[in-house]
Amino acid sequence: MGEPSVDTKSAWNDTVVAGTYTRGPSMMPAELAVFAEAWPSIRGGRVLDIGVGGGRTLPYLSGPASRYIAVDYSRAMVDACKARFPAADVRDDDARELATVADGSIDFAFFSFNSIDCVPAEGRPDVYRAVHRVLATGGRFGFSSHNARLLKHVPSKFRLPEIELTANPVRLGVRLARAGAETVRSFRNHRRLRRGERREDGYAVVNDGAHAFSMLFVYVDPAWQVNELARAGFTDIDVFDERGRRVDAAAVRDPWVHFLARKA
Numbered sequence: 001m002g003e004p005s006v007d008t009k010s011a012w013n014d015t016v017v018a019g020t021y022t023r024g025p026s027m028m029p030a031e032l033a034v035f036a037e038a039w040p041s042i043r044g045g046r047v048l049d050i051g052v053g054g055g056r057t058l059p060y061l062s063g064p065a066s067r068y069i070a071v072d073y074s075r076a077m078v079d080a081c082k083a084r085f086p087a088a089d090v091r092d093d094d095a096r097e098l099a100t101v102a103d104g105s106i107d108f109a110f111f112s113f114n115s116i117d118c119v120p121a122e123g124r125p126d127v128y129r130a131v132h133r134v135l136a137t138g139g140r141f142g143f144s145s146h147n148a149r150l151l152k153h154v155p156s157k158f159r160l161p162e163i164e165l166t167a168n169p170v171r172l173g174v175r176l177a178r179a180g181a182e183t184v185r186s187f188r189n190h191r192r193l194r195r196g197e198r199r200e201d202g203y204a205v206v207n208d209g210a211h212a213f214s215m216l217f218v219y220v221d222p223a224w225q226v227n228e229l230a231r232a233g234f235t236d237i238d239v240f241d242e243r244g245r246r247v248d249a250a251a252v253r254d255p256w257v258h259f260l261a262r263k264a
Contacts, residue, residue, distance in 0.1 A: 027057070028244075030243070031112065033240050033258070034142040038140040042107070043064045044065070044066050046066060046136075047065040047108050047109075048106045049062075049068065049071070050110065051095065051118075053080075053081065054080045058081065068089060069100075069106075070089065071090075071091045072090070072093070073092075073094050073095065073118075096119060097130055103133055103134060104133075106136065106139055107140070108141075109134065109141045111143035115143075116143050116145060117220075119218070121200075121203065128232035128234070132233050135263040136263070138262060138263060141260070141262075142258065142260045145225060146218075146219040146255065146256065147222060147253070147255055148202075148220050149222075154199040154205075155197040156206050160179075161183060161186065186209075190207060193207045193215075197216065202224030204218070220257075222239055222250075222252050222257045222259075234262060238259070239257060239258070239259055
């Protein structure tokens with residue numbers, strides 16, 4: 001998959017970044033469609049919530065499951081999730097290893113919110129192998145990813161942070177000061193990570209500006225992603241657009257694409 005990209009663990013361990021994921025949106029239509037399709041594996045099943053972040057998906061998956069395990073690569077995220085859900089089994093683990101999860105012990109694994117795209121490109125196949133290992137025969141694997149077909153610029157272009165205007169001069173001054181500090185930080189990050197951006201056959205590595213340009217993300221061609229899952233030993237691969245409709249991987253143009261596959 002080309003040259004290694006920059007690992008983002010330090011960025012995800014920022015407590016400010018972690019805090020933003022305790023206030024995330026509710027379930028998306030595509031996620032509900034994936035859950036509906038995988039319901040026989042979820043209801044009364046053993047569920048693994050990968051990249052749980054602040055716990056956005058936890059109430060939806062832990063309720064119907066007979067056993068629920070959540071993991072995250074970031075210690076700050078694990079701490080934030082445990083603070084909200086102290087009774088939940090939330091673990092510090094890497095999706096490329098899933099070292100704390102036993103072989104064949106999971107019926108449904110879910111890697112939400114494009115979090116798989118934070119894994120460096122060369123480590124993405126390790127995620128497939130780890131998930132395949134922990135799934136029971138017939139278990140399902142769902143996740144979402146950014147759509148590389150919509151990328152216009154690789155390397156990315158630098159953008160100034162947006163400022164919410166207000167008639168209050170004190171608030172405006174504070175917002176301008178924060179925007180100034182963020183601009184400096186963003187420019188430095190953009191310049192530092194620019195060398196890691198690239199476009200390859202089937203995917204791209206891009207600094208899309210998230211969290212002050214502090215991270216690189218992998219964007220994929222959906223058809224390429226389906227082929228990669230098949231190569232990793234998954235079958236019955238379904239693709240969903242943002243409205244939760246099952247679509248052709250070769251034609252979907254939505255910014256976020258959801259996938260659901262089965263361990264044969």
